[in-house]
Amino acid sequence: MPREETQTKTQAPPRTTEPRSVSEPPTTRAWTLRLVAVGLVLAALNLRPAITSLGALLEEVRDGLGMSGTVAGVLTSVPPLCFAIFGVMTPKLTRRFGPAAVVCAGMAAIATGLAVRPFAGSTPAFLAASALALMGIAVSNILMPVIVKRWFPDRVATMTGLYSMALSLGTSFAAAATVPLTSALGGKWQTGLGLWALVAALAVLPWLFVVRERRTTASAAPAAPAAEKAEARTGQEDQAAAAAEQREAAPALPIARSRTAWALAVYFGLQATGAYITMGWMPQIFRDAGVPASTAGVLLAVTMAMGVPLAFVIPRVAGRLRNQGPIAAVLGTCGLIGYAGLFLAPAAGAWVWALVLGVSNCSFPLALTMVGMRAGTGAGVAKLSAFAQSTGYLLSIPGPLLIGVLYQHSGGWGLPIALMAGLMVPQIAVGILAGRNRTVEAELAARGAAAAKTA
Template identity: 75%
Template sequence: MVVGIVLTALNLRPAITSFGALLEEVRDGLGMSGSVAGVLTSVPPLCFAVFGVMAPRLARRFGPGAVVCAGMVAITAGLAIRPYAGNTARFLAASALALMGIAVSNVLMPVIVKRWFPDRVGSMTGLYSMALALGTSAAAAVTVPMTDALGGSWKSGLAVWAGLAAAAVVPWILLVRARGADSEGGAAGLRPGTGTGADGRSPDTGPGSPARQEPDGLRITRSRTAWALAVFFGLQATAAYITMGWMAQIFRDAGVAAGTAGLLLAVTMVMGVPLAFVIPRLATRLPHQGPIVVALGACGLAGYAGLYFAPASGAWAWALLLGVSNCAFPLALTMVGMRARTGAGVAKLSAFAQSTGYLLSIPGPLLVGVLYQQSGGWGLPLALMAGLMVPQIGVGILAGRNRTVEDEAARRPHP
């Protein structure tokens, strides 16, 4: 299970950051305008919103492991097909296939962590987030030099990431075949072959058992914390996908070489490797996660200011600051696990927060592309990015309060 989680996490962002590193080459190869490129950078959150909401229902029917396995297959196929699609529409369709696999895995990873590792939510979320950051940064760092090594074709540079996705399919196939673990154990909160819950109790007894605590008919939309977490997730996703899609181009427009710009993006992403392990562990030890939200937001504001006033001369500093700010993602994942008491609650909260959040994040990268094309510079896009950081801090403080969605939904009167 741990191997499957780590390999899955490694594959949840290379489809996006490898494209960002070669954005200029892909635009030239497919004849895209800046606005169309902005649309493409908005596709990931759109797919995450549309397909992510389906994940809990699919998991109930087929088991979470089987759904994640299918997701890895979809990522493999999409990444192998899209470089050779031939035009923008087919490139978009193949990208959507890969992003569909990423979307369902995004939603189900917190569910799997909560059910299989209920006493280690912080450390396992940290491991998962660290692997995700490693995959993100690796794709940003090595895509350009790997493209050069493969003959200079951006198609080969993008297609090679399908191999990593194919490797992630293997452990999930083994897990799905092992005694029906997903349908019998994963869906009911059981460990394979034990007949006991993840906490060692019988599934029908004990205060932590699914039979006692799984909420039937939980109306997640009745919880203010769920809404705050969804908006926080959406705003941090907006910042992350703008960064992944456009930051390399900001540096290139400032006179930084293409390889160095990709390396700077990699530095931003690699900051999540150590911090994604530290922040969830710290968050689970605090009664309120608001101070972490404020610290990450302040780093983001400083990074945007630096990109505006001295994008080239201070490039490494701004990359580091934005890398710290992007660690709002593992914090949001950790809060998903902390703001619900049960596996079913985490599944509903994860689907709601991620699907709603990614839906909210769709306009951001598109607006950046439009503003960049219309203004001919990065002043207005950076002002937009800095402006969105302020409400992100506000709703993050609200989402970080010590309460659960089950309790909030129960307290609110039915209409």
């Protein structure tokens, strides 16, 4: 048995997928899994182009809408704010409609928002359409680990790596291709932004079929209470599925009482802070050091492109380890090295620092992998993912703004880079705590038992 499968089963019940109807043929289930895998990749490709395509054309958008510099600055902080606000709603929507239906609606919201905002005609309408797209991104962000845990319980690390790689690919491709595509299609920024709506619309299609398949299967199953269904199932696999179904319907976990959940949330927030600072300010650091503007843009693309291969490798390595803390320490150390290089010799070692910081930014797929491994049930993953990402993105909002304030008032990059490096220290610490081999369900149960004994 592969070590990855063994690790997953030691931390979680054998099954966290939705129970299969006894009348459902194996071929249908295999087809559904393939469809979910395709939908997962297409969804991940659409989780960042709404942000990075706008960054590439921000100057043109400002001129076209008469947007002030202050509003444009606030616009860069809107994504994490929307991720935090709308992410809180995700668990309730998931319980009501199911994860596949919510992801399908999320992709539709992204497609609609991206199609509408280039032609909004005013700054408020542009912001509203952007918020619609970001709402779809927020709920889909939360549910990626849930989808993996539910449909691929014995391949959590592999599938997490697959969609993390797709997410990184979509991020870097949108940043690099938006301007050339805009020029090729006539030079209008509206066209350059609007074309990404087509990619999002494509991602809706597999999820429509998945939702239809699940509803067809559910309607074909005999109506019976959960206890009668469990008694009717035969074989160890179906008994495990019945138990998983009952756990999914259990009361919500008091996730905010879990130390592991808080460690994950803070780790998520600190890595997101570093990522947004890098995307927003690293080119300016290089330009101020004498690097040509075109080269500075390429350096940022290199940093972002590092996530494409590593986003697939890191989750697979993490899934084979009982403790992911050492990986968090290595990635954080890379960040310290990169920021030290930017402080001491930003121009002389520019390519090295870009590569090293690209490795450090791969804390994101590691965080997603740990979310899937720190909960034992699909409901637990949904709750933990929503808490960690919503809280984390909320914590990340001040970072890029604070860097800008320090840069403006100090007149250089010494203090901002020192702050970036300083944030790596707590990131390493909470990454080690979050990587410990435990689940939030077991942790909360142990705390409850301890409290009962003392009472």
